[in-house]
Amino acid sequence: MNALNIAIRRVTPPDVPAISALAREIWQATYPGIITQEQIDFMLEQRYGHERLYDDLEDADKWLDQAFQGERRVGFAFSEIYKGEFKLDKLYIHPDVQRMGVGGQLIAHVSERAKKLGYPCVILAVNKRNDKAIGSYKKYGFIVREAITDDIGHGFVMDDFVMEKVL
Numbered sequence: 715m716n717a718l719n720i721a722i723r724r725v726t727p728p729d730v731p732a733i734s735a736l737a738r739e740i741w742q743a744t745y746p747g748i749i750t751q752e753q754i755d756f757m758l759e760q761r762y763g764h765e766r767l768y769d770d771l772e773d774a775d776k777w778l779d780q781a782f783q784g785e786r787r788v789g790f791a792f793s794e795i796y797k798g799e800f801k802l803d804k805l806y807i808h809p810d811v812q813r814m815g816v817g818g819q820l821i822a823h824v825s826e827r828a829k830k831l832g833y834p835c836v837i838l839a840v841n842k843r844n845d846k847a848i849g850s851y852k853k854y855g856f857i858v859r860e861a862i863t864d865d866i867g868h869g870f871v872m873d874d875f876v877m878e879k880v881l
């Protein structure tokens with residue numbers, strides 16, 4: 715299938731409410747059955763609360779990119795320097811346009827940034843039960859580096875694979 719024609723733009727402060735709302739919509743379509751509703755609500759608040767996103771935009775080691783199909787915001791990718799490595803921290807595409815190459819284009823965009831900055835690889839963490847995402851990361855050249863469980867507080871854990879793509 716031909717990839718959808720998208721434009722990738724940096725997130726700016728006026729975009730924050732829409733990014734937060736888009737995250738909720740995509741998370742609700744993705745994570746029931748993988749993690750509990752309580753954990754979904756906790757993590758959305760922790761990671762996509764407006765104040766948190768405004769703070770992320772101020773952080774020189776974080777990049778927030780969004781994808782538009784025409785005027786419609788259809789997804790986003792956040793990347794960051796994490797413990798000395800370049801990490802794709804978030805990648806979320808609206809269900810209406812999944813499997814049309816948008817995720818692949820955002821991965822390429824983020825990988826290009828990592829390469830320009832001189833990093834040898836891009837890493838990410840993905841829930842071990844998120845088979846579709848794992849399949850998509852493998853398609854774009856990521857391999858599993860290790861399995862981790864991370865205590866994120868309030869009785870919740872992240873049960874993830876760390877994957878890496880050599881640039």
Ligand SMILES: CC(C)(COP(=O)(O)OP(=O)(O)OC[C@H]1O[C@@H](n2cnc3c(N)ncnc32)[C@H](O)[C@@H]1OP(=O)(O)O)[C@@H](O)C(=O)NCCC(=O)NCCS
Nearest residue numbers: 744805806807812813814815816817818840846847849850
């Ligand atoms: C995972 C995700 C980011 C991939 O982006 P995308 O734009 O849908 O993916 P692309 O079109 O670039 O790549 C397609 C590949 O992704 C995988 N994939 C995506 N959607 C899928 C689906 N519904 N069923 C099975 N595989 C799927 C497949 O490997 C597919 O390759 P194929 O079509 O050759 O089989 C996107 O589907 C998404 O946002 N999913 C929900 C949120 C999520 O899980 N995010 C990742 C958190 S770590």
